[in-house]
Every structure is written in C-alpha cells, then in structure tokens.
Amino acid sequence: MNAEEKYLFDLWGYVNIEGVLGEDELAKLNALIDAQDYPDPADDNIHSQRFGGFLKWEDEAFRNLLNHPRIMPCLAEIVGPKFRLDHVYGILMKDGNPGGTLHGGGTPYDPSQYYVFRNDRMYNGLTVVSWALTDMLPGHGGFCCIPGSHKSNYPCPPQFRPVAENKTCMAPVHQKAGDVVIFTEALTHGTLPWTASHQRRSILFKYSPGHASWGRERYDEALLNLMSEEDQKLMLEPPYVSHRKPVV
DSSP states (O other): OOHHHHHHHHHHSEEEETTOSOHHHHHHHHHHHHTTOOOOOOTTOGGGGEEOOGGGSSSOTTHHHHTOTTTHHHHHHHTOSSEEEEEEEEEEEOTTOOOEEEEOOSSSOBTTBOEEEETTEEEESSEEEEEESSOBOTTTOEEEEOTTGGGOSSOOOGGGOSGGGOOSSOEEOOBOTTOEEEEETTSOEEEEOOOSSSOEEEEEEEEEETTOOSSOOOOOHHHHHHOOSHHHHHHTSOOOOTTOOOOO
16 A cells, blocks of 8 residues: 555545456456346335345356455555455445435444554554446446545534535545445445446445454355465454454
8 A cells, every 4th residue: 555545545534546457357247247137226225226145156256356466455554464354245226226324434433433543554443445347437426425534523413414415525436447445434424326327336345353343244164165365264254363364
C-alpha cells in the first residue's frame, strides 16, 4: 500500500484502487453470474439484491479474489497481518432499485467496526473489499458515504441518514469495472438508488482482525477443501488470538 493510498484511506475512510481486474477476468466473473439465472431484484426489498454461494462454485474465479495479490498487502496495512474472512456476498441492482440509508460512523464507538490510529499506523475492525464487475459512474447510483466520518466525534444527525436527501456531506463513490474500493465499516456509508440501464454488480468480501468476528458465519470442511492456497485456508479459520499465523 503506497503512501498516497494510505493517506486517502486515513483521510476518507476508503480508497479506490483502479484497474485491479482485466477484461478477461471481468468477462469470466460476469459469465459465471449470468449462468446462475438470478431473478431480477425486487424494487421494494433491498435483501433481494444480494446473493451468495459463489465461493463454492466449481470455477475458482471468485475464490481467487479472496487473496488477490494486489489486495492482500492493503489488508495487512489496514486491518493488520492476522486478518480473516468474516463474510461475503454479492450485490445485483437494476434500474429503479432503491438504495439504503446511511449507517455506521466513528461515534458511537463499535468494538467490531472501528478506526483508530496508534503506534504510527492505522487499525481497523470489519473492513470491506468491494469489487466492481460493472461500471458505477456519475449518475448511476450505488455506493456512497460521508468521507471522513470514520473519525467523527459526534453521531451522524438523523436528517443526514437518508441518502437521497443528504445534499450536505454525502458523496457518491465511483468505480469503473475492475476497480476495487476498500473501506472501513466505521465509515458512514450506504447505497444510492440505481438508475443505469445496466446492472450494478459488486462482490463484497468483508474481513475482520484474526481475533474478532462480526457475523456468525463459519466455514465448513467442503469449502476449506476447495481452497488451493494456504493463506486462503488461514482466512477461513474461526477467530482466536493465541499463536495465530499472519496471513501475509
């Protein structure tokens, strides 16, 4: 993670890393989603816009994102070298799908979702790596946040929570297909309504420090056996402290 990326993450609570995936990789990942024949997400149900199970698909393309070499050093800097996969899901949105209200923030303090700076480095709780499989550009909608709110000392005022009504401090975060946004869950963030003619397709891997767990999910032996690399298997271990090996 270079100095510019660290500065922007500390400043904003997120950083966009451009062009991590190439055209061939994007084509394969999108084709695998197309093959599932998912129903269109419902306009009135944000949970219908989420899907999972792709880590167990026969093709390893999605599993390869788990420990992508461009992302692993960033997680080691942001979360620490002993991080684990907490949970993962994908997002599909079509034209007209509603967004979600802004949530999270530096205050009140949440021991599972936090940002602190000590000992000349940052420490984060639950941290998200969001892979854009399609463009999410100005006017499209999708991910948004209040930049810098991961360090806020006051709670977010209720009138700032609805994304469509917050013209004061909310900012959309744009990505081209192949870009990766990494953000701390301590950031106040949400989702703008989707207005583009193409689907929004994002894959969210959420990582925690090795000793912590935000979700209840535990990974079974079948998934563990699909992992081809040792650091992938380390990230699927349950949370603990003593003698945990660094992932990177």
